[in-house]
Amino acid sequence: DIVLTQSPGTLSLSPGEGATLSCRASQSLTSNYLAWYQQKSGQAPRLLIYGASRRATGIPDRFSGSGSGTDFTLTISRLEPEDFAVYYCQQYGSSRMYTFGQGTKLEIK
């Protein structure tokens, strides 16, 4: 199974700052099949990015994804108060199985 490791575990930043979240896969991902989700307390995860760099419908352009192979990054260019949440990466397509990272908590400094 592909293991996804996210870092850091917690990121403390202020509104207006930029955030960089990392997701590393234990083996290269087929066709960069990596997605990012945002989860706020008491809510279901929401799709932000798929295919490593494609924004989902309705996602603000301050969210961007990049990377290939085993190393992927979610960047939030200017943090808004509503962006403070937990972020998960997910790989898909490998043997038609799915795994998630353990999450990065983005908290207000």
Next chain:
Amino acid sequence: QVQLQESGPGLVKPSQTLSLTCSVSGGSINGGDYYWTWIRQNPEKGLEWIGYISYSGYTKYTPSLNSLVTISVDTSKNQFSLRLNSVTAADTAVYYCARIPRLHGSFGWFDPWGQGTLVTVSS
């Protein structure tokens, strides 16, 4: 747009069977463009994919639950369901259903998700 809603008992006794249903509205569960999936989340294991099903009944499950789980589909009701046998306290989690787009030769991401339902395993 498509919306998903989980329903079922919030409390299940140990060794019994957990049964949940996901109702799909705003779109048909029929057709080959999408698969339908169950995921669960608890503090110990985080987000864990359980399995998926096609409208025609093709299924795939995560290996650790393969012998205990059954996902079925009822296209007449636009619903799909989850059954998890012989539950223990470790199966206490929020259970989500979601939709998967079918890609060329593969399967995609999860979108949208249902709001989730908490299932507690306790006597």
